[in-house]
Amino acid sequence: MKKIVLLFLLVIFILNITNAQISWKDVSDAYGIDTPTFKVYESTGTLNDSPFRAFYVKVNKQDFYLSKGVDTTLYRRLTPNQYFEKLYHPLLIVNASFFEFKNNTNVNVIVQNNRLVAHNIQGIPGKGKDTLTYLHVLNSAIGMNRTKQQDLEIAYTYTDSSETNPYYQNTPIIPYRDSSAKMNLQDERLKLLKPWKVYWAVGGGPVLLKEGEIHITNNEEHKFAGKAILDRHPRTAMGYNQNGDLIIMAIQGRMGGIAVGATLNETANLLKEIGCVGAINLDGGGSSCMLVNGKETIKPSDAIGQRPVPAVFYITKRAYKIE
Numbered sequence: 001m002k003k004i005v006l007l008f009l010l011v012i013f014i015l016n017i018t019n020a021q022i023s024w025k026d027v028s029d030a031y032g033i034d035t036p037t038f039k040v041y042e043s044t045g046t047l048n049d050s051p052f053r054a055f056y057v058k059v060n061k062q063d064f065y066l067s068k069g070v071d072t073t074l075y076r077r078l079t080p081n082q083y084f085e086k087l088y089h090p091l092l093i094v095n096a097s098f099f100e101f102k103n104n105t106n107v108n109v110i111v112q113n114n115r116l117v118a119h120n121i122q123g124i125p126g127k128g129k130d131t132l133t134y135l136h137v138l139n140s141a142i143g144m145n146r147t148k149q150q151d152l153e154i155a156y157t158y159t160d161s162s163e164t165n166p167y168y169q170n171t172p173i174i175p176y177r178d179s180s181a182k183m184n185l186q187d188e189r190l191k192l193l194k195p196w197k198v199y200w201a202v203g204g205g206p207v208l209l210k211e212g213e214i215h216i217t218n219n220e221e222h223k224f225a226g227k228a229i230l231d232r233h234p235r236t237a238m239g240y241n242q243n244g245d246l247i248i249m250a251i252q253g254r255m256g257g258i259a260v261g262a263t264l265n266e267t268a269n270l271l272k273e274i275g276c277v278g279a280i281n282l283d284g285g286g287s288s289c290m291l292v293n294g295k296e297t298i299k300p301s302d303a304i305g306q307r308p309v310p311a312v313f314y315i316t317k318r319a320y321k322i323e
Contacts, residue, residue: 022047022270024056031292035317037063038091040292041274047266050232053259054251055290055297056274057092059315061150061244067316068144068246070096070112070200077104077308080289092315093291094248095236096202098223098283099310106311108203109141109157109166116166118311119159120203123181124222136183137175137222140280141166142238143201152240154207154278156220158183158193168196172207172220202238202313204282208268209239212277216264223281224264232261234288234301238313239271239279247276248313250290252298259298283309 024041031040037060044053059066071087078086080093087093097108097118110118123134138156145151155168167185169192176189185193206218218229234253240246249271253261262270264281271279286302287309300306 024274031295033293038066047262050260051258053298054249056247056249057292059246064321065318067318068200070110070202070311070313072106072110072112072117072311075104077310079306079308080291080312081306083312084291084294087314089294090314090316091293094250094313095283095287095289095309096311096313097204104310108139109159109201110203110311111143111166111198111201114146114199116159116164119161120157122158122183126177130177133177133179134181135175135177135222137220138173139203140205140207140221141201141203142280143198146197146199150244152244152246154280155196157196157203158190165195165197166201167193169193172217175220175222202282204280207280208237208264209271209276209279214268214272216268229264232263233285234261235267235284236282236288237267237271237279238282239276241275242277247274248290250288250298254301
């Protein structure tokens, strides 16, 4: 029994050492940031004995001179640098929704300036014995509520091209399969859904943190299959702390000896350690890229550099207060 207790204490000690390896340095000055309510932090070193590099920004909820939003394209993609020019040099540009390459369209909800502009894929086509059936899920998103000033919230969402707002609920559903490509809003499983009125919203998934605890709903959202949830990759994630401040993290990866990336659980733990109480995973891998004042933070993993994407989240500093 004593040996078991000692072994347990040793494991806890090792974990604490591992966690202590991650420290964050304020590098706002290096990115030309002179706004005290917008901070940039960098971490290099090791994570669970692997080379690690990441950045995060923290944006004070009470700065009403900072405008947050989403920009998207139709049937085409732009690099983050191209969005930076298109949006007249905002403070921040970061990749957002998952997307498909054939038509260059988002596959998650996007709300831009109070308007639903991209929709979820709610029915995942079956294969093999499940051909001609569809697995239905609710996809997670983060958005800014229109009825509560600057309040950020994470929701599980449903979209319909005939509706002006997405629908949402605070809990996921157990995925179910039927022969219809479209979910039926009258279904008993969707009885908690209601219109989600947000200024902006960015879809992704899965949820990583809920109410301050690690809570990864990949089984409910079906974003990553099998052991892929345990793989290390570049990551982009977005969340908020207890004060409602926005936090966006970009993790460099797929670069042996420099930065291997992080698993979903490692990403969730990093976000929790810096004070996030709610967070979701966004598109990662070769898409992960975050610009601050037009300067790259992490190095994108694609061989060509920045991958063109159909949507980005951005923050702009205004000369006037946003009400």
